[in-house]
Amino acid sequence: MEFVILLGAPLLGAMVLGVFGGRDRAPEANVGFSLVTFLAACALTSRIIAHGNLLVAREQFFIDAFNVFLVTLTAFVGLTTSLFSRPYMRIEAAHGRVSEGQQRLYHSMFQLFMATMLIALTTNNMGLMWVAMEAATLSTVLLVTLYRTPASLEAGWKYFILCGVGISQALFGTILLYFAAEKILGSEGVSALLWTHLNAVKGQLEPSVLGLAFVFLLVGYGTKVGLAPLHNWLPDAHAEGPTPISAVLSGLLLNVAMYAVVRCKVLVEGSLRSSLPGRMLMGFGLLSVVLAAFFLWRQRDVKRLFAYSSIEHMGIIAFAFGMGGPVANFAALLHMTVHSLTKSSIFFAVGHATQKAGTQIMDNIRGLITLSPTVGWGLMMGTLAILGTPPFGVFASEFLILTTAMKQQPWATPILLLALGVAFAAIFGRVQSMVFGDTSARRLPHPPALIPVFTHLGLVLLLGFFIPPYLADWYRAAARLIGGE
């Protein structure tokens, strides 16, 4: 039941807002649908906690510890983002950057996007997961190009082509997976594509095929995760789209893609019985961290800056999943959570900052703390959090990842140390000069929505000090699921 609402609400929202999305109450409606989704997610979560895993719709959908917390996270961030986008889009409209039609498009696509992500998370069918991922791309392409500026069109085009091509690779990977599976599970019905069944028989799947399949899947979904060198669409799409979209893109979409990769990794490792997939992930992870760190050094556009930081963090997560083991997996999951919370809150703050300063070029943004202390402190705190300074939760996960790396993969630690140092210098130096100093900027027509920012930061802060037991249990269960024995 909750489940139907969970998927139904956003789909319905997409349709409704597709028609009325231009009305001046549309933002509230948007919030409403997101709220319903979130409540459904909470209900679902409590049910999972109560009764354990859940299979619905003839095993087409499967909810376990691993994806249920991602579902809740997604729904939650979706809610806060809709809250944030309420004044944001109003201000944009007031600045005359979006027409009514564009608002309609924005709202309905936002809901659709949420729906696709939720489907991708909850489905048990690898094929359906692929379809949902593709749909997620398609629903956001038009949002990236919302402003119709040349830059945004270019960004959208790159996003479309690169992700489209990538996702096609993933499809081929899925086909190979199916091909390997149908030998054991038979081609009748869809059972050969159901993750639960695959997972049950992963030991018997043909290694050579699954190896190839994994390569295609990794390249395919890895493109959406934004692993270097497949990341090139990411900074453009983040920088040119409206800020709420940047927030959900790097806060949620990347997580979902990473989720897909990990699901596949579980199967493949089970079949290969070798650490090759893990090593591939680690390689991608390190490469992403290092490249992102050096790209960060050259940024002038604030949203690009944080887009690259997302790449860096996805790299860290990939590295952690690649290492495997209970602690690393736990840390990776924790990092997914705190990263999406922190990064979206940063984008909220950045959104208002850019609206205040009227530009995204960092050299022209100064003295936020004097202009609007809340935005300034929000940005400063968020940045410190994302840079892994305690007592924020990001530090907790990085602490675990680095210490584990020191034990299991000591060779990698110098690279990580270097990259983290460079990234820190790059981000902190710029943010500091944006937040501090003197300013001459104008007031905004609508009061900024800072509840989301500080809610997220508060949660991240909490996670740094204290992880609620049931959350911890999820993480442990999920870590075990991913193969953290």
Added chain:
Amino acid sequence: MSYGFASPLRLCLLLLTAWSVVGVAGLVRPLSIAFVARTLFPLGAAIGAALAAVGAAGLHYPVEQLVLPIGLPNLPVHLRLDGLSGVFLILLGAASAGVSIFAAGYFRRGEGTAPGLLCLQYHLFLASMGFVLLADDAYAFMLAWETMAVSSYFLVTTQHRIPEIRQAGFLYMLIAHLGAIAILLSFGVLQGGTWHFTFDAMRAAHLAPDWATIAFCLALLGFGAKAGLVPLHVWLPEAHPAAPSPVSALMSGVMLKTALYGMIRVSFDLMGQPLWWWGLIPLSLGLFSALYGVVFAAAQTDMKRLLAYSSIENVGILFTGFGLAIVFAGLKMRAPAALTLIAVMYHAMNHAFMKSLLFLGTGAVLHATGERNLGHLGGLIHRMPWVAWLTLVGVLAIAGLPPLNGFVSEWLLLQSFLFAYTVPQTFVNMLLPLCAALLALAAALAGYVMVKFFGVIFLGQPREPSLQRAHDARFAERLGLAWLAAGCVLLGFFPTHFISMFSTVTLQLKIGGLPESGASWWMLVPVPERQSSYAPLVFFAVIVVVVLLAIASVRLFYHQRVRKGAAWDCGFGGLNSRMQDTAEGFGQPIRHLFQPLFAIVRELPSPFDGQPKYRLEIGDRIWRALYQPVGALVRQVADKVAWLQQGRIAAYLLYSFVTLVVLLALML
């Protein structure tokens, strides 16, 4: 074990929480100076004093542990109070009490950050330092450690409108963060296995020598960065002047010591048995820092920078001693190791008081005159006698002059260096005495620096007319200064008591304490078989008596008048304040002697100039030789890397294609 609620550890926890609460209370009326200064800061000072008392009491209790229900799921926050943390808690509490009292009178309107926020950051800073000392697992330690760094960063950037201060803050934060990662990695090596990050687990874990070495080096890197050990010192002379004086006092007086604490904790407690040759690394680095710092201090013209460099010197001395202690401990020479470690802790304690005192003194001067440049000060002893005389105590102490405290620790350190020739390692036993000589050189140079510091600020003629309007410190400020000065005197006069306190620590660290000497409480005999003794009280008494007798007899026998007259101007007339020696001038012999260390930019006037101009800039060679190249390198690499992303979608597709092909090839 537990002593009910009143056990020292619980009390410490309570007090640290109280500090945080006081800080948060600052947000109640963030803009009211009166509330914050008259109420909160004195409260914080009281808490500090209480903390010192509790820490002292804790020394007499057995080691106590506590687990809090927060932290990571498999890793709740562990706290532990043992002798080592106790001693450093005393340091933190006692020093911060004085500083807070001073701060109560110090903060005035228009200091950039709102006073309430400042109060929050200030007390969080204090509390986090306390938690660093109590933490008993890697996570809690890092949590407190980084909180300390962040809060102090915000305190440093209080006046963020000034670009230099932003720069300083950035540099400070960056080095602090890198250091923190290094420490973290070192814990990663030390950890007892999956999820075993508690210090107990680390004590239990057995490391291969190579790994232990790596861990030690990482720890040294991390803690050295926080302590300002050359070549990681560059942030220190930038950040300390940038911060408000009470904050500089805390950072220099207390925060640097937490790094020493961490070093001792890791190498003596967590690792158990350090290898003797590890000690040579901190020893050499420390010696170099000591000389480097003091030499640069002598060349400074900004009084707070001067003090910052002097802090580098003292940190150097601390790490020299620390290294020596490791050498002794590694060679199972228990008594010398204990003596050295005691000397180190003693010096840490001393420096906390002296340096805080001096920084607060400069703060008072800064408020009275608005000048930080020594070139515009002078003659303030007439305008602000309180500050001048109280600062003089700190000056004499830090110059290492008996009978004040600075001398005691240096004396102990030299005494322990006298064991050097018994080290059963050739070369080392010949080199160590020379190290002692260099240490003496550093100490003597410190005297030079301090004479410059005090003489140029407080003595002579005022170099600016505006100085005539300087006013003395307020009551609260005087109180703070007096507290710290008293600390210096007590530490100087009653060494035996403090040493017995420190030796409980060395006993707990299984290094062994000092052998019992039959000497009475006022006589310090650290090594009985050597019969070298030092009795500061007698010493002081004799001097005082002689001085009094001299004065009395002069009064008695020769009652001539004392006339006031103009100073001797060699018959030229018109002796004015610009004729006296400047700060640059006073540093000139040092610049001459230690030329190679400096990167000097000099503009000498020619005899024919209309307005002759003289400009002198003293640069840090290490900054140019180490940091600038690294920065340039990163920039170059970034430019190279940027080439990868040239905006052509074809190129991006090619990347994907190549990645795909390569991975497939891997799979073959």
Added chain:
Amino acid sequence: MKAFDWIVQFMGIGLAMAAAPVFVGWVNQCRAWLQNKSAPSILQPYRAIRKLFHKDAVIAENASRLFRLAPYVVFGAMVTAAAVIPSIATRLPFTQAADAIALVGLLATARVFLSLAAMDVGTAFGTLGARREMMIGFLAEPALLVVIFVVSLTCSTTALPIIAERLSAQSFALNPSLAFTAVAFTMVLLAENARIPVDNPATHLELTMIHEALLLEYSARHLALMEWAAALKLFNYACIGLAVFIPWGIATTDDPSSLAVSVPLLGVKLLAAGAGLALIETLSAKLRVFRAPEFLATAFLFAVLGLLVRLLLGA
């Protein structure tokens, strides 16, 4: 502590205070003779001090309390040093209050106060003198410390009386390390006491003077105390040298008879030392101020050589 020790202690102090100016006078006399001048009376320093005490003091307007306090502190420090150094006997109450290192610290204290006082009035000379004095100080201290190290290696203590006892207990033997060290010590002594070749006590040439520049603003009784303190400093250094390098004859027991030997013996030693000092001063030329580091570096070298020789030969 028996009363006898206290008596001896105060006798020693009194002796030092009385003998110091005479010692200076003797050195000057020898030097004059060596330079074929007609020598001043050996009591000349006394006369100078007495004259100064009877004058009215003139003090610069902007002199602070520190300026007037300093002479007493310096004088006090020197007397204390005299009390700590075992000049005639070793079993003295005060000698335990400080070992050799503490003694160095004490002298440093005096130096710092001297320099601060010199800076107080704020004339060019004062600061210049202070600067040079402190420079000599920080150059001399390491050498002095190594000297102490060598000696404490030999006697495994830094307490002067014990050193004196242990050395005087053993019969005279040729000891290269101690010989080197003695040379180093003598050089330090010259530097610290503002003698040629580092400073010339007999000139007021501003380019070269150190000690005189410090005292330039002082007059009358303050100047007298300062001069007296300077004489005491020289005397103390001489006594340290004697106690460490030629301790034979010093009273190590509590019976008065030993004093009957040690006091005259000390006199003789001092006369010899003074003559030697004068000889060195006559033979050597005044160095430029920036040659002083080299001079003291040489002293340091000697001391280190002594140390290494000691470690190597164990002698």
Added chain:
Amino acid sequence: MNMTALPWDLQLLNTLAALLLLLSFAMLSQRRIVALVDLLALQGALLCIATLLLAWRTGSHHLYVSAALTLGLKVIFLPWLLHRLIRRLGVYWDTEPLLNIAGTMLVGVLVVIFAFGLAQPISALASTATRNSIGIALAVILIAFLTMITRRKAMSQVVGFLSMENGLFFGAMSATYGMPMVVELGVALDVLVAMLVLGVFFFQIREQFDSLDLKHLESLKEDQ
């Protein structure tokens, strides 16, 4: 293997596969966009026939459906849409590809060898009669990839994208006689939507840059 041993329909299938590969080479070398679209349509048609054959051979019904889908979508609708766009936007020619034709061909050949090499183990496992065409499917995909890399016009890149979809479809077909229906439909839907989105895109790009040349889309970059 000797061709006579195979039943005629399999021979036909293999021929179709070979023709598909040939077509993708043709697309790799084709400059005229109109012709490119026609080739795409032809590829679709071949795909459709192959599907029908398989359906008739295996007698599985969902293959008929997917054949119909292919016919509708890839043979009729998309080409029609593209032609319409071409006419509306007036883009008939692609400029010279980034790499000259001969070079591209050479790379293409290498890619085909690589693909076949990869496919060897898989085909060995495959139970389907069309096992050998897996390698061809892979080759088609990779060559389509190459096509996209070497083109400068948005339109031709899209065509390359679609031929990649064809390759995927053929891969599914030959490896496993097609994916489950749900997935098939989903994929088809996605492709359809993608095309519509693209349509919108083209007009937006056009009105911004009044051309579909990709060189206008190279402003966002790090390499200043």
